[in-house]
Amino acid sequence: MSDTTLGVLLLGSAGLGADQDHQSTMYRPAFEAHPGFEVRPDTTRLDDPAVDVVSVCVEPDQRADAVIAALQAGKHVLVDKPLALTAADAAKVAAVAAETGRVCLPAHHQRFHPMIAAARGAVAGGKVGLPWNVQADFLVAGGTPSPAGELANFAVYPLDVVLALTGLRVRRVFARLSTHWGGGDADDFALLFLTHENGLTSTISVGRIRELADTRPAGLAVHRYRVSGSHGVLDIDASRPAVVLRRGEASSQTWHGPGTVDRLLDELRAAIVAGRPSSPSAADAVHVAEIVDAARASAASGAPVDLATDKEGSR
Amino acid sequence: MARHSVTDDTAPLGVIIVGAGFIADHHGAALRGSSRARLAGIVDVDAGRASAAATAAGGVPWSTDLAEALARPDVGAAIVCTPNLTHEPIALQIAAAGKHLLMEKPLTITVPSARAVVEAFDAAGTVVMAAHTHRFYDYARAVNDAIAGGAVGRPVFARLALLGGWIWPDWRAWVLDPAKSGGHALHNGVHLLDLVSWWLRDEPVSVYARGRAQTAAELRIYDYLEMHVRYAGGADAVCEMSRGHRPSTLDRRDVLVAGTDGVLQLPADGWGSTVVTESGTSLLHPQAANGFAVQLDAWLDAIADPAAERAMTPADAVRAVALGVAAELSIERGEPVTLDEVMGGVHA
Structure with missing residues (x-):
């Protein structure tokens, strides 16, 4: 099957908010450029045998149902984040993915960042001993605020990275949600204090601040992780690697090589070809959704929220 | 902030260091570099440690008795570097003696005791500052x-x-x-x-x-x-x-x-x-x-002009x-x- 070209159906072009269209801005160009995929015409039916993969970007409230339908039609799925708006909906998707044996890859593409991917290997290999704390900052500058709030929109990324770095599920969540920049009711800043298995703690700041002169609109102003372990410390600055350009205007950065979405498609293809679940899997998205749900509950109550521990493993 | 000229006309303020542990060395060095204050003595419950620190500081007086040191007329103030639990009783003793105090952080280890210390210095009309050196x-x-x-x-x-x-x-x-x-x-x-x-x-x-x-x-x-x-x-x-x-x-x-x-x-x-x-x-x-020297100056400014805006207030210390x-x-x-x-x- 490794020589086979996989037919891709692009389903939907919606996101969290009126102008978020990851299908057109991210997935279509990535599929078109990536060897081994061929985008089928938008008029292609879901059950057409020429469709192997469905790239799902339908409205978030219909997303889980659309993914389930695609999986049940025997298709592999790439699904925009968030996979579902609640953990309960995400769990339904994961159950169908497990049942059908199809690949269901949530688009948690930041874990494929070259600095982060290298760090995942280093941590897993014991480079810092047994990790006991992670600190993360994920601050986007400018762009259109998500009407669903940035906990729903952005928190998926650093949460997935922290889970991928440590391999440790979250047991307890304390969270703060604020609105500092966007105005309106939607949160644009979240602080997540997580307690994981084996006593590891992590803290994530995530939000959308105002636009900055040296950051492209909706670009990451601060994106970093620090992993403290029993035998060392690993600092990951995901604003690197970068060639820094300083000119008459605001400075900027550039780099060469595949982006995180290209690497996400590498994983999609590899999982399909190998007949294995993808990493991240739908089950991973369920756990992220559980954490997001708990964060919302904690922010509302002002108290930490414990997650149920009887869930199926999601790694 | 008060200028150095406020105290330049007078003799440097005599300051004792209470508690001759490692942080005392930093305060001692700051005092040695100051023209506004001088190290007037060392107090420690351990006579050997007190005398060794006094010798190292050029032979200043030393004592194991805080009351005795505070009774000296050439001593106007104290920098206290003792274990945190002792901060409250020592601070109250210094306030009662009518001297000024730079207390190593934390001011005390409970809120009621921190308040009691601040009130004692208010009553005495002398200055207390917690050494939040950062x-x-x-x-x-x-x-x-x-x-x-x-x-x-x-x-x-x-x-x-x-x-x-x-x-x-x-x-x-x-x-x-x-x-x-x-x-x-x-x-x-x-x-x-x-x-x-x-x-x-x-x-x-x-x-x-x-x-x-x-x-x-x-x-x-x-x-x-x-x-x-x-x-x-x-x-x-x-x-x-x-x-x-x-x-x-x-x-x-x-x-x-x-x-x-x-x-x-x-x-x-x-x-x-x-x-x-x-x-x-x-x-x-x-x-x-040298943060300790800058801090010493801020404390001496407050002593010279208690009404001036302070770099670190007693309320800040209680809040910490x-x-x-x-x-x-x-x-x-x-x-x-x-x-x-x-x-x-x-x-x-």
């Missing part, structure tokens, strides 16, 4: 100056991490006994809790803290602390204080402040030059002002204690603790 370091002042100048608009999120490895002695160290030190949140955590509150210019409302006994499971203090502070104006701070990191040579200072108009960072890799040698990689700190107490309590409970609770509803 306020007088270049990095902290640079951050504060930028925020004060409106560089980030209204600051809404601050991160401060001071991370290092084990620097304490063995199991017998008083710092490791929470009854004597108040716990790590009071011993070192107050540095960060005070700094971020100063930077954010907001009143703390609650603290959610997590502690970890990293170096040894048997530790009764948390050598790694993570403390979240929520402020009345909606801002948040995350402070990390560590003496449990490895390698023990780790020396990390990291600041991130996000505001309504921008972001301010003192990146961890910006804190000095990187030196790579056969024995590994280390940081070469930049030359900087309250934040530390709240952090320790939060770790114990696993839940946020309000400042209202630890301050008994009365804010300093």
Whole structure:
């Protein structure tokens, strides 16, 4: 099957908010450029045998149902984040993915960042001993605020990275949600204090601040992780690697090589070809959704929220 | 601030150092460099330690009796560097003697005792200042100056991490006994809790803290602390204080402040030059002002002109204690603790 070209159906072009269209801005160009995929015409039916993969970007409230339908039609799925708006909906998707044996890859593409991917290997290999704390900052500058709030929109990324770095599920969540920049009711800043298995703690700041002169609109102003372990410390600055350009205007950065979405498609293809679940899997998205749900509950109550521990493993 | 000329006409203020531990050396060095104050003596409960420190300081008088030292007419003030548990009784004794006090942080280890100390100095009409030395370091002042100048608009999120490895002695160290030190949140955590509150210019409302006994499971203090502070104006701070990191040579200072108009960072890799040698990689700190000397001057300014605006007020010192107490309590409970609770509803 490794020589086979996989037919891709692009389903939907919606996101969290009126102008978020990851299908057109991210997935279509990535599929078109990536060897081994061929985008089928938008008029292609879901059950057409020429469709192997469905790239799902339908409205978030219909997303889980659309993914389930695609999986049940025997298709592999790439699904925009968030996979579902609640953990309960995400769990339904994961159950169908497990049942059908199809690949269901949530688009948690930041874990494929070259600095982060290298760090995942280093941590897993014991480079810092047994990790006991992670600190993360994920601050986007400018762009259109998500009407669903940035906990729903952005928190998926650093949460997935922290889970991928440590391999440790979250047991307890304390969270703060604020609105500092966007105005309106939607949160644009979240602080997540997580307690994981084996006593590891992590803290994530995530939000959308105002636009900055040296950051492209909706670009990451601060994106970093620090992993403290029993035998060392690993600092990951995901604003690197970068060639820094300083000119008459605001400075900027550039780099060469595949982006995180290209690497996400590498994983999609590899999982399909190998007949294995993808990493991240739908089950991973369920756990992220559980954490997001708990964060919302904690922010509302002002108290930490414990997650149920009887869930199926999601790694 | 009062100018040096206020005291230049008079003899330098005689200052005794009480408690001849390692931090006393820093205060002693600051005194040696000052033209406004002089080291008038050393007091320590251990005669051997007191005499050795007095000899090292050029043969100044020493005593094991604080009352005797305070009774000397050439002694106008004291810098106290004793174990945290003793801060309250010593401070009250100094206030009763009508002398000024620079107290190593924390002012005391409970809110009622911190208030009692401040009230005693108010009654005596002398100056008490807690030695939150980080306020007088270049990095902290640079951050504060930028925020004060409106560089980030209204600051809404601050991160401060001071991370290092084990620097304490063995199991017998008083710092490791929470009854004597108040716990790590009071011993070192107050540095960060005070700094971020100063930077954010907001009143703390609650603290959610997590502690970890990293170096040894048997530790009764948390050598790694993570403390979240929520402020009345909606801002948040995350402070990390560590003496449990490895390698023990780790020396990390990291600041991130996000505001309504921008972001301010003192990146961890910006804190000095990187030196790579056969024995590994280390940081070469930049030359900087001596924070202890700057702090001494601020204290002497307050003594010279008690009505002038102070760099570190008694209310700031009480607030720092309250934040530390709240952090320790939060770790114990696993839940946020309000400042209202630890301050008994009365804010300093």
